[in-house]
Amino acid sequence: MSVASPPRESVGSSSRQGLIQEQPMRYPDSSVPAVMSRRGWWLVLLNFLIPGSAQALAGNRRLGRIGLGATLGMWVALVLVALVALLWQQVFLTLATNWFVLLLAQAVCVAYAILWLVLTIDTLRLVRLVKAKAFARVGIAALAAALLVLSSGGAVYAASAAGTARETLGAIFGASAASVPPSDGYYNILLLGADSGEGRDSMRFDSISVVSVNAETGATTITGIPRDMPGFPFAAGPMQDLYPDGHTGYADSSCGWGSGINQLQTEVEVCRDGDALYPDAAASGSAPGIEATKDAAEGILGIEIPYYVFIDMHGFAALIDALGGVTITVDERLPEGGGPAYEGQPADDWATGWIEVGEQHMDGETAQWYARSRYTTSDFDRMERQRELQAAMLAQFTPQTVLTRFQEVAEAGADIVETDLPQSLIPTLADLALKAQDQPINTIELTPEGGVDEYAPDFDYIHELVNSALHPPTPSPEG
Numbered sequence: 001m002s003v004a005s006p007p008r009e010s011v012g013s014s015s016r017q018g019l020i021q022e023q024p025m026r027y028p029d030s031s032v033p034a035v036m037s038r039r040g041w042w043l044v045l046l047n048f049l050i051p052g053s054a055q056a057l058a059g060n061r062r063l064g065r066i067g068l069g070a071t072l073g074m075w076v077a078l079v080l081v082a083l084v085a086l087l088w089q090q091v092f093l094t095l096a097t098n099w100f101v102l103l104l105a106q107a108v109c110v111a112y113a114i115l116w117l118v119l120t121i122d123t124l125r126l127v128r129l130v131k132a133k134a135f136a137r138v139g140i141a142a143l144a145a146a147l148l149v150l151s152s153g154g155a156v157y158a159a160s161a162a163g164t165a166r167e168t169l170g171a172i173f174g175a176s177a178a179s180v181p182p183s184d185g186y187y188n189i190l191l192l193g194a195d196s197g198e199g200r201d202s203m204r205f206d207s208i209s210v211v212s213v214n215a216e217t218g219a220t221t222i223t224g225i226p227r228d229m230p231g232f233p234f235a236a237g238p239m240q241d242l243y244p245d246g247h248t249g250y251a252d253s254s255c256g257w258g259s260g261i262n263q264l265q266t267e268v269e270v271c272r273d274g275d276a277l278y279p280d281a282a283a284s285g286s287a288p289g290i291e292a293t294k295d296a297a298e299g300i301l302g303i304e305i306p307y308y309v310f311i312d313m314h315g316f317a318a319l320i321d322a323l324g325g326v327t328i329t330v331d332e333r334l335p336e337g338g339g340p341a342y343e344g345q346p347a348d349d350w351a352t353g354w355i356e357v358g359e360q361h362m363d364g365e366t367a368q369w370y371a372r373s374r375y376t377t378s379d380f381d382r383m384e385r386q387r388e389l390q391a392a393m394l395a396q397f398t399p400q401t402v403l404t405r406f407q408e409v410a411e412a413g414a415d416i417v418e419t420d421l422p423q424s425l426i427p428t429l430a431d432l433a434l435k436a437q438d439q440p441i442n443t444i445e446l447t448p449e450g451g452v453d454e455y456a457p458d459f460d461y462i463h464e465l466v467n468s469a470l471h472p473p474t475p476s477p478e479g
Helices: 008-022 033-049 053-058 061-087 089-096 099-127 134-172 238-242 261-271 288-301 313-322 364-372 379-396 399-404 406-416 423-436 459-470
Strands: 186-194 207-214 220-224 307-312 326-330 334-336 353-355 358-362 417-419 442-445
Touching: 033 053, 033 099, 033 134, 053 061, 053 099, 061 089, 061 099, 089 099, 089 423, 099 134, 134 417, 134 423, 186 288, 186 313, 186 423, 207 288, 207 379, 207 423, 220 379, 220 459, 238 288, 261 288, 288 307, 288 459, 307 313, 313 364, 326 364, 326 379, 334 364, 353 364, 358 364, 364 379, 379 442, 442 459
Parallel strands: 186 307, 220 442
Antiparallel strands: 186 207, 207 220, 307 417, 326 358, 334 353
């Protein structure tokens, strides 16, 4: 007796029901809006939390494998980066400032942004919004769009940050220049400030100081040099050949109004053949006037100074604003403004504003006035304020501040900073800067209060003063 086969329609229906029960994400009951709504929420969340999982569960498994592989690769890379940053900080900084690594990171972030976009669009296709409840359709679509902004938008921002870092490092630092080993345990950098609007040739440096960073501990000392200091000696080089007994000033009055160190820029680049004196300056990212000022600073302080950093004071305010301002304790009320129209004019008549006594959180413009106000205080007071501002900026230049304001800081730095520091030295200096965060910054002012007569300085005494500050004697154990 033969048994009749069940109708084909019945077999298909039974098989379909089995698939719905076993794989509800891939084979949902599309006739029930509540089921399709729950499935839609889950697929969108899974696509965000584990990109590729929505496709693996309910769509193209090949695309899902690509998404899951990329997700696994991303998490492995992030964990490795975190471990290197925690355990091998120097290696991390070296990689983070390498142009090729930054370019690769930029490309990878763009690729992830595109992948997340593709996966999100495909996930919405799998959701089949028309089968969900009316309210769920809007909610699921809105959630998918918001999560896409977080994921793909975050990757785009990371790519932009990597590109900005690469371009900024290339614009500021010399990529090919070789770094110089520390001198007597210190990296010494000449820090110059001036208004670039005055014209590069006729520029007189408004602020001259030397930053000395201990190559082991990161301990930082800033030595301020009075800009009008005369008669200074030069380190061995072309300027010492011209002035073996110390700088006496150029005979032509068009080259300046005296023999101060801030006159060297004009003398060397306008009244002398600076390129003949320092033929390698331009190739190393410097300039003859700056190299002459380096030689003078070396002669004054008795230390080797291979590098310089020039800060355009017109753009200085932008960097302060990029850092979110700077906090300074003001000891004396200071006027803002261009100064008196005639000798003896009261400050209240010409001041456009005042910086009051007490702790002040200054924006860039106020900080610039604080550093440069000159009409109610002495030049020595002004030097001290400049060093105080430099120390405050270094203290607030933390990784957290730089990361949260990265784009602004990078853009401001590229616009106002010139230097011959090689890019290869940046990881070392960045590592030392992190070490310096927990240490007070020492300052040396070559002023009467520091035992130095600006107009008749004892350079042997200055050498001893600087040497004792950089290499303090080790206290001997008592008893």
